[in-house]
Amino acid sequence: MSAPRMVGVLGGMGPAATVDFYGKLVEETAATCDQEHVPVVIWGNPRVPDRSLSLLGGEDPTPYLRRGIEALKQAGCEVLAVPCNTAHAFVPRLADVAGLELVSIIEVTADALAADGVRRAGVLATTGTRQAGLYADALRQRGVTVIEPDEPGQRHVTAAIGAVKSGGVRPVHTRALAEVSRSLADRGAERVVTACTELVLALDSSRVPVPVLDPARLLARRVAAVALG
């Protein structure tokens, strides 16, 4: 076994989603003792301004993201993972500048959909991710059509994300999210993608009539493979 590459995780966006991702990274690593696991450094600065609001005209998170990426580089990381979909409107360029290999949660998910032969994918995401066209662009390149919630549906998605971030997910959120997911399937979606790392903590996939794809899980799997060679 060659020496593993150290993975930098730009996290804290939000903290619960980073915990979820880190847990999946451990699960997705075939290890029989501590020493076989992936070496990681997690930069968890939850004070990064809201990524989605920024894309809609709020404070720019770039300086915060740059500082985190630089700290990860300085700590010896070679590979970068960012368990926040919306942040991917900003991080590819910053990772390039810092010389870190970004494993993009968007690209990994788009690859998985294409590999499964999916033609129409339902995508649940922040308003910022939608407006930046992150999934729409990546999927279009692979011939996959994106199906997104209508305006009332998007309001339910936004409310569920906020509930996870405040630690207050209630049945009203999980019910609405399942309903929005079902409506995407009704419109032809063959998969529902929880394309915001908070949503996987609020959506009960057993209530969705098509398979639910978890980008955080896909990212964890790819990162473990890249790090351990």
Next chain:
Amino acid sequence: MSAPRMVGVLGGMGPAATVDFYGKLVEETAATCDQEHVPVVIWGNPRVPDRSLSLLGGEDPTPYLRRGIEALKQAGCEVLAVPCNTAHAFVPRLADVAGLELVSIIEVTADALAADGVRRAGVLATTGTRQAGLYADALRQRGVTVIEPDEPGQRHVTAAIGAVKSGGVRPVHTRALAEVSRSLADRGAERVVTACTELVLALDSSRVPVPVLDPARLLARRVAAVALG
């Protein structure tokens, strides 16, 4: 609210226990949005040589721990948390040298037992933690007597810890751990302390006739308070 202090987590010992601690840190923080959470940097190098084996004559983990602590200091951390009890045989001195304020999992737990008026505490820990006298010393200073498993019981504890680290906890482990815990209660323990961060992932506290104390939870609570002032 004053600016929060950045917390350094020296983790990866093992990885699943660090995930568990990080999750508890998020839970123990009263926050209504990302930005109110504790800023953390987690240094998760699972390649640190086994702490318990080291205390029994194996490879010295000190250089690995020192490097992690220095990286956390360099990243801007002021407070240090280490979700590995056995590592506390090494870290207080290293934290001192680096100028980081260590919130000790041992001291926090000893404080909680003393505050509860406990006179006899059952302690489940690695053989290294036992031989280094980490809990015995801290509890003696507070007038609390430590009750530890007998030799066959300690072998069950060691097996359960190994099972968590390899992701392979089975009913045989959880049953044995509950049995060892009950025997501590039979010998007069008023509490059972899961004094190895892996054990809380394998012990079903509902099968123990006395309250089970989780040092990782106590550490998370204290760290959130220290960081957010």
